[in-house]
Amino acid sequence: MKELSLNVLDIACNSVKAGADKIDILLTENEEELTISISDNGCGMKADFLEDVANPFRTTRTTRKVGLGIPLFKMAALQTDGEFSITSKHKDEFPEEHGTQTVATFRKGHIDFTPLGDIVSTVTVLIQGSPLIRWCFCHKTEKGQVSLDTDELKAVLGAVPLDNYEVINWISEYLKEQYNEIGY
Amino acid sequence: MKSLAELAAIKEKMQNKVVLREGSSDIRVVVGMATCGIAAGARPVLNAFVEEVNNAGLADKVTVTQTGCIGICQFEPVVEIYEAGKDKVTYVKMSPEKAKEVVEKHLKGGSVIADYTISNI
Numbered sequence: 551m552k553e554l555s556l557n558v559l560d561i562a563c564n565s566v567k568a569g570a571d572k573i574d575i576l577l578t579e580n581e582e583e584l585t586i587s588i589s590d591n592g593c594g595m596k597a598d599f600l601e602d603v604a605n606p607f608r609t610t611r612t613t614r615k616v617g618l619g620i621p622l623f624k625m626a627a628l629q630t631d632g633e634f635s636i637t638s639k640h641k642d643e644f645p646e647e648h649g650t651q652t653v654a655t656f657r658k659g660h661i662d663f664t665p666l667g668d669i670v671s672t673v674t675v676l677i678q679g680s681p682l683i684r685w686c687f688c689h690k691t692e693k694g695q696v697s698l699d700t701d702e703l704k705a706v707l708g709a710v711p712l713d714n715y716e717v718i719n720w721i722s723e724y725l726k727e728q729y730n731e732i733g734y
Numbered sequence: 735m736k737s738l739a740e741l742a743a744i745k746e747k748m749q750n751k752v753v754l755r756e757g758s759s760d761i762r763v764v765v766g767m768a769t770c771g772i773a774a775g776a777r778p779v780l781n782a783f784v785e786e787v788n789n790a791g792l793a794d795k796v797t798v799t800q801t802g803c804i805g806i807c808q809f810e811p812v813v814e815i816y817e818a819g820k821d822k823v824t825y826v827k828m829s830p831e832k833a834k835e836v837v838e839k840h841l842k843g844g845s846v847i848a849d850y851t852i853s854n855i
Binding site for chain 2: 551556559560563567618619622671672679703708709710715716717718723724727
């Protein structure tokens with residue numbers, strides 16, 4: 551993966567596949583570190599699956615026996631001397647409050663740090679692909695924060711779907727302007 | 735600065751069209767967006783399709799959607815085109831430039847670009 555934003559896109563697709571109807575993407579950044587957290591209220595994973603989830607030979611895909619999404623994201627974090635964790639509650643054991651949270655911390659000064667890249671494009675592609683999910687995106691930096699909650703947009707849009715081309719363009723411009731505003 | 739008022743204006747403009755759109759799409763463009771596709775460059779390909787379909791005025795006729803791994807990871811980015819009454823067309827090793835061409839020649843013009851299909855690999 552050339553950009554961390556592509557890992558974010560990939561990991562968030564797991565949340566979509568887990569049947570989540572709310573997905574939070576939170577980026578927290580300071581001079582030294584970038585922490586990416588992706589959390590959902592999907593079906594979650596059972597303990598035995600979770601234990602082995604970063605193993606490339608553990609996958610839910612049906613077309614191949616190899617799954618590299620989580621291993622690649624983990625590698626990208628650990629190669630910067632960063633941290634990586636996944637916690638999950640399966641719906642069978644936690645019927646009220648289930649879901650998965652993936653958190654990766656990167657040391658930005660490390661030579662093997664992968665740049666974040668086009669995160670706006672990741673957010674718009676996710677919304678375009680799953681417009682019925684409530685997406686909450688927030689990027690906190692020392693200069694200020696950029697955020698978007700699709701529920702707020704839906705309240706304005708009514709019956710017009712989020713994957714409407716003009717709406718997607720508006721979201722893209724809205725996020726870009728917020729980034730410009732804080733001088734990111 | 736973009737405002738929610740602007741979004742409300744988009745809503746006003748779109749509301750009438752929404753009713754027409756439902757169920758009227760007869761071509762489906764499906765972009766593979768699993769780890770393999772994403773790593774190979776599916777994100778800009780998807781964006782190109784969304785943009786070009788709209789620029790070509792095909793938004794009412796064509797829907798652009800995403801799917802997981804199609805199973806031919808070595809040929810990613812892979813794009814499948816489904817059209818009622820026709821065989822599925824699978825384009826492989828796509829790029830935003832090729833996507834633009836597919837919109838013009840295939841989706842608009844009706845002729846498959848054989849050079850980009852899986853049968854020509």
